[in-house]
Amino acid sequence: MVPLLHRFVIGAALLCVVALLSSVLAGCSQLPDPKRDLIVAAAKVAFDVRTQPGVAAAWSEVGDAGRVTVHVRLQPEGELRAAATAAAALDAAPLPGAEEVTLAVAVPAAPGLAPVEISQARAHQDGMPFPAALEAADTLRRVAIAAEVGITSSALSLRLDDHTTAGPSPLTTAAAALRGVAGVPSPVTVEYRPRDSSRSVSVEVADDGPSAELLAALDELTVRPDVSRIVHHEQRGQDRPLLDVQTDDPEAVARLLTTVADDHPPRPRTAFSAHTATNAPPLNGYVGLPLAGADPPPPAAEAAPILASYEADLRAFLLRTAEAGTATCSVTDGRSVQCLAELPLWHEAGTTTEDVEACFAAITAAWRHAGLTSGERALGTEIWSRGPHVPGPAGVDVARIRGTTDGIRVSVESPTVR
Structure with a gap:
């Protein structure tokens, strides 16, 4: 048990360290101000x-x-x-x-x-x-x-x-x-x-x-x-x-x-x-099937609730990470779901390039925190996917993001139902 006076002295000392760090960094011309502020x-x-x-x-x-x-x-x-x-x-x-x-x-x-x-x-x-x-x-x-x-x-x-x-x-x-x-x-x-x-x-x-x-x-x-x-x-x-x-x-x-x-x-x-x-x-x-065989795809009646669940997951993911309240979703070959959302940032008065870049960075940071990994770039599109041994966000297999003349386009795809 640390005596109360000792705890007070420790706390006062830590405050002094924070204050000293702030004053020292303020006078350090070689350290950029944004990083100084972040450290403090x-x-x-x-x-x-x-x-x-x-x-x-x-x-x-x-x-x-x-x-x-x-x-x-x-x-x-x-x-x-x-x-x-x-x-x-x-x-x-x-x-x-x-x-x-x-x-x-x-x-x-x-x-x-x-x-x-x-x-x-x-x-x-x-x-x-x-x-x-x-x-x-x-x-x-x-x-x-x-x-x-x-x-x-x-x-x-x-x-x-x-x-x-x-x-x-x-x-x-x-x-x-x-x-x-x-x-x-x-x-x-x-x-x-x-x-x-x-x-x-x-x-x-x-x-x-x-x-x-x-x-x-x-x-x-x-x-x-x-x-x-x-x-x-x-x-x-x-x-x-x-x-x-x-x-x-x-x-x-x-x-x-x-x-x-x-x-x-x-x-x-x-x-x-x-x-x-x-x-x-x-x-x-x-597991349990001959190697040369394949697990048959589920009948449409069995795939439908899985695909519906995936669509709900994809819409929630876009809303959570990109604040995209509206998305267009479609089913591919009855086996997977893709959802697309457009963020028309340039249609908002006063939008700057810095605003769009900050939004792009915030979305990809949220994807990284959710367990996705940045991979290849194709024709200006960043492609993100789940890591090989890391569970990613529910329902999301691949996510894509790119800048457009209107703002930012994001799309997500579900795993394939087999």
């Missing part, structure tokens, strides 16, 4: 967070291109709600010129409590609400199998402890433990590295999947010397679960997966890709 504003946020109950330390970091990170270390046995207070302070703070703002929170381990690492983008709106994610993380850190709990943009992860990973079926054990705990949302990403190996395993566990048969197969794959990486994603933002296996022997892995019973309607069958670390073509298929 970020330091002020960190000081305000430091004074909150349960916070052991807080500091800020300003990198290139307006990237701001506010680091917070909580008391080991404190409540994670302090992180929500810090996030609210960061969301409300004026940070002029900031392009990316991230809250990084570390909670040390305590008896019976696993450590927690949090990386949350400011005003992130995809995934579960941040306070709900904190409540779930507080529950997960008390589960016996947890070595560490993580929150990244409201997505939950759990690293398995050594005792569980040394057992005969770590993933089966982890799924049973997580599904038996009340208050844990679905899914949770279970991560670990098998002992004495460089292999990495990342499997999303939901209430209804992976199935017991597929979990057993994954446990078998984790001990194979030819397998170097396993990544499994549930259905967030895609039409079916996806399994990616990096291996020196794709044929053997594919043969194993085609023999696994994974037919549990209404849950869609899991798609898989087995490949080497090189650029050789992968072996793609569906």
